[in-house]
Amino acid sequence: EAQVTQNPRYLITVTGKKLTVTCSQNMNHEYMSWYRQDPGLGLRQIYYSMNVEVTDKGDVPEGYKVSRKEKRNFPLILESPSPNQTSLYFCASSLRAQDTQYFGPGTRLTVL
Amino acid sequence: AQSVTQLGSHVSVSEGALVLLRCNYSSSVPPYLFWYVQYPNQGLQLLLKYTSAATLVKGINGFEAEFKKSETSFHLTKPSAHMSDAAEYFCALSSGGYNKLIFGAGTRLAVHP
Numbered sequence: 639e640a641q642v643t644q645n646p647r648y649l650i651t652v653t654g655k656k657l658t659v660t661c662s663q664n665m666n667h668e669y670m671s672w673y674r675q676d677p678g679l680g681l682r683q684i685y686y687s688m689n690v691e692v693t694d695k696g697d698v699p700e701g702y703k704v705s706r707k708e709k710r711n712f713p714l715i716l717e718s719p720s721p722n723q724t725s726l727y728f729c730a731s732s733l734r735a736q737d738t739q740y741f742g743p744g745t746r747l748t749v750l
Numbered sequence: 751a752q753s754v755t756q757l758g759s760h761v762s763v764s765e766g767a768l769v770l771l772r773c774n775y776s777s778s779v780p781p782y783l784f785w786y787v788q789y790p791n792q793g794l795q796l797l798l799k800y801t802s803a804a805t806l807v808k809g810i811n812g813f814e815a816e817f818k819k820s821e822t823s824f825h826l827t828k829p830s831a832h833m834s835d836a837a838e839y840f841c842a843l844s845s846g847g848y849n850k851l852i853f854g855a856g857t858r859l860a861v862h863p
Contacts, residue, residue, distance in 0.1 A: 669849040671851075672848055673853075676794075680754075680853035680854050680855045680856050681794075681842075681851070682853070683851070698851075728794065730794075735844075736782050736801075736844045736849075738799060739783070739849075741786075741793040741794040
């Protein structure tokens with residue numbers, strides 16, 4: 639089954655404790671993105687990747703890092719999480735730049 | 751700058767009534783436009799998309815949307831609401847060849863008996 643998977647689905651952590659949210663897709667897509675969803679703001683792009691080893695900032699990249707060492711994986715790294723990063727995070731992938739993006743199930747992160 | 755505005759953060763309709771969710775966009779280049787639906791505790795699922803072909807786009811679950819360039823709108827409609835349509839709906843724009851969707855704030859649709 640074609641899908642985007644994320645882990646963990648739920649995470650509660652404390653300020654400053656490094657964490658990684660994994661994202662994997664099995665559709666051989668070139669493009670992958672991370673978004674955060676906050677009430678009243680919709681989804682905003684954090685980072686995106688056009689291919690292996692090629693990444694670029696989205697609209698809200700501060701406090702986040704990404705890497706794309708393999709085509710299927712695109713982890714999101716929070717080196718020193720803060721409470722304002724409490725949010726619902728989605729990973730998405732698409733075959734080409736403006737194609738339909740396929741979303742993962744989301745990761746709900748709470749930073750205390 | 752590109753933007754998407756969804757008019758009405760909450761819309762409530764009766765089962766069997768017309769559903770109309772409004773979306774206006776701003777883009778300096780021809781956009782691709784999308785409607786996504788999010789059911790509780792789930793990810794986003796594509797309802798339909800406009801990619802400069804037909805201006806009336808039909809999607810899944812009986813939804814459709816009409817692209818009106820003169821009004822910079824892409825409103826989502828469904829003739830008869832069903833209880834299972836209760837969800838949050840997002841309008842999104844993609845343009846300029848970048849892998850970025852610009853989302854509206856979302857509209858939560860409630861369907862009551």
